[in-house]
Amino acid sequence: MAEQPIIEREPTDPRKREKVSPALKFALEMGPGLVFLFVTLRGAWLTEKFPALAAFGEPILLATAFFMAATAISLSVSWVLTRSLPVMPLVSAVVVFVFGALALYLQDKVFAFMKPTIINALFGAVLLGGLVFKRSLLAYVFDSAxxxxxxxxxxxxxxxxxxxxxxxxxxxxxxxxxxxxxxALFKVVGVMPITLLFTLTQLPLIMRHTVEEKPEA
Incomplete structure (x- = not known):
């Protein structure tokens, strides 16, 4: 039996099998963002209830710490369930940990604000850069859909x-x-409707290029 790679297999690899339901996969990806939003909005209340949390600084920095922890938990659950790590969330996590650590160490929330900018710009560069090498890396994200x-x-x-x-x-x-x-509200609640609307505008393209899957014999 071939050894399971640490990073998820390519979408075209016949040995790849989905072990996580779409609903759970969505929850793992959205969970850290919801934690971030909650702590940003209720950071003062949490600090009042648990004074030790004040060591992290103001609410946005406390939320960054919780976001990093939730991201680590999300990746750990993915690893336990599939024994591999999804590519895009893994790249996002690296940026989260680097910029989150800088924000907490320097007590500078600008790093937290710029993290989504860096992540999205990186994803854009990766997708367009992959096309230069004739690889459609988006298939890693949507191959199950x-x-x-x-x-x-x-x-x-x-x-x-x-x-x-x-x-x-x-x-x-x-x-x-x-x-x-x-x-913080826009980051978690606003981006999702915009992304959903963009996805819906791509349905005609998806319909034109959908490949009918042949039933297994």
Missing amino acids: FSLDAEGWRKLSFRWGLFFFFLAVLNEVIWRNFSEEFW
Whole structure:
């Protein structure tokens, strides 16, 4: 039996099998963000109830610490269930840990504000850069939801790459011009509807390039 790799197998690898339901996968990806939002909005209350938390600093920095912990737990659950780590959440986690650690060590919340900018810009660069090497890396994210031909994955990867850069610019606009609470709320609640709307606009492309899966004999 071939050894299971640490990083999830390529979407086209016939040995890849989904061991996590779409609902649980969604919960693992959204959970850390919801924790971040809750602690940002209720940080003062948490510090009052648990004075030791004051060592982390103001609410946005406390939320960053909780976000890092929730991200680590999410990846750990993924590892326990599948014995591999999903590519995109893993890349995101690296940025979260680096910028989160800088924010906490330097007590500078700017690092926390810029983290989504860096993550989205990185994802955009990875997707568009992958196309340069003729690899549609978006398939790692959506292969369990869609089955597309090569041209479909290429076009979808290009569009998502541009969309990630749009989200990076949007995050810069929000955190530089609005309150911390509004930014935290938008980061968790606002980005999701925008992303869902963008996904819906891609359905015609997805329908045109969907490959019918042949039933197993």
